[in-house]
Amino acid sequence: MRDPYDVLGVAKTASEADVKKAYRKLAKTWHPDQKPDDPTAKEKFAEIGSAYELLSDKEKRASYDRGEIDAEGKPRFTGFPGGGGPWGQRPGAGGPGFDFEFNMGGAGPFGGGGRRGRRRAQAGGNEDVIDEILGAFGGRRGRGGSGFGGGEPPKGEDLHAETTVPFRDWASGAKTRVRLPNGRELEVSIPAGIQDGKTIRLRGQGSPSGLGGEPGDVLIKVHVATDSLFRAEGNDLRVEVPITLYEAVLGGKVRVPTLDGQVEMKVPPGSDGGRTLRLRGKGVQARSGAGHLLVELRIALPKGGDARLTEYAEAMRDNAPYDPRG
Numbered sequence: 036m037r038d039p040y041d042v043l044g045v046a047k048t049a050s051e052a053d054v055k056k057a058y059r060k061l062a063k064t065w066h067p068d069q070k071p072d073d074p075t076a077k078e079k080f081a082e083i084g085s086a087y088e089l090l091s092d093k094e095k096r097a098s099y100d101r102g103e104i105d106a107e108g109k110p111r112f113t114g115f116p117g118g119g120g121p122w123g124q125r126p127g128a129g130g131p132g133f134d135f136e137f138n139m140g141g142a143g144p145f146g147g148g149g150r151r152g153r154r155r156a157q158a159g160g161n162e163d164v165i166d167e168i169l170g171a172f173g174g175r176r177g178r179g180g181s182g183f184g185g186g187e188p189p190k191g192e193d194l195h196a197e198t199t200v201p202f203r204d205w206a207s208g209a210k211t212r213v214r215l216p217n218g219r220e221l222e223v224s225i226p227a228g229i230q231d232g233k234t235i236r237l238r239g240q241g242s243p244s245g246l247g248g249e250p251g252d253v254l255i256k257v258h259v260a261t262d263s264l265f266r267a268e269g270n271d272l273r274v275e276v277p278i279t280l281y282e283a284v285l286g287g288k289v290r291v292p293t294l295d296g297q298v299e300m301k302v303p304p305g306s307d308g309g310r311t312l313r314l315r316g317k318g319v320q321a322r323s324g325a326g327h328l329l330v331e332l333r334i335a336l337p338k339g340g341d342a343r344l345t346e347y348a349e350a351m352r353d354n355a356p357y358d359p360r361g
Contacts (some may be wrong), residue, residue, distance in 0.1 A: 036082060036085055036086070036107050037089075037106065037332065038106055039085070039089050039090050039224060040086075040090070042083060043057040043058055043061065043086050043087065043090065045057050045090075047075065047100065054091060055087075056320070056354070057131060058086075058087040058091075059192075062083055062087075062192065063217055065079045065083060066217060066242070067253075068217075068219075080245050084191075084246050085106075085246060085333055088108075088246065089106070089108055109151070110251075114266065118235040123245040123252055123360065136182075143299070146171070168253070172274065186257045187248060188244060188247045188248035189243040189244060190249040190251055191241055191249070191251035192241060192242040192251045192253045193241045193251040193253070193254055194217065194240075194241045194253045194255050195216070195244075195250075195253075196255070196256070197253075197256045197257075197258055198211055198256075198257060198258070199254065199258040199259070200225050200259055200260065201260050201262075202259060202265060203262065203265075204229055205225065205227070205228070205259045205319075206228065206265070206272065206319045207227055207320050208224075208225050208228075208320055209224075209225055211223055211225055212327065215253065221237065221240060221253065225257060226322065227321050227322070228319040228320070228322075228323075228326075229259075230259055231258060232256065232258065233256070233257055234250050234254050235255045236253070236254050237252060237254075237255070239252065240252060241255040241327055265294075269319075269326065270319040270324070270325070270326030271326040271327050271328070271329055272283055272318045272320045272329065274291070274328040274330055274331070275333050276289060276291050276300075276331070276333065276336040278302060278332050278333070280334060280336060281337075283302070283305075283334050284304065284306070285304055286304035287302050288301050288302070291314065291328070293314065293317045293328055294317065294320075295317075296315075300314065306332055307332075307334075308333045309332065309333070310331070311329050311331050312330045312332070313328070313329055314330060315327050
């Protein structure tokens, strides 16, 4: 493979953010879905993915910059550190030999955890020593059987998007279409009552690996729009309903808006303004159970006033006063 810096078009001093930005731009341009008629797109996309996989890993990038591994992440054996000669032979307590560092369990640029160490081997027994090094670099062989593999190929890049859901769709649960950064659209089921700002993960719907791994995921952040009538209180919904003065005093039946349309509700006699009545099961239709609709009564006086009402209120004040605050 070509130099990964050249593949991504970045300098060796490029920051992690610059590397990621360059990768995203190139991956979007060379994605096979974007160039279905270009036979080189798949190979180019895979090369871009390989370059990013190396440069996005701090340890691998550092090893590459030091010349310890090549552009494919494979180690370069150019001899072992030490004294003169191609094998670094130098005198020591055990006689001629060479020093080398090793990774147990594939640590560093060749895989996951493990431990580093340093050994001294005698000249003449180098074949066994090299075999030991090869076996120590990885806990299991990769697909190529080289002994340097350290696990499954990396998954594809995750794609992020946001969507705003109408309040009533949110309360009832609905499907919506979401456009991804690569231009693709997905139909997404929005669970009723999902928390505002929560992220939905769609596994395997992201970018392909390009290296034989699993596709990435799609992560969609959900926002909930406000509503002119309803407001949420957990799985319950609250709505204000105006009633007349005589409905408050005498009681009666009024029509109340719900998610499913208007229903009739009975107002008990002597209902104060601010009293809350409950309609069971008319709230958010969440999987954990449907919430309730909380109906808050608001007494509305006649617009423009009413002379008879004013006269009655004055008589009540003078002859039958009461203090609701006392």
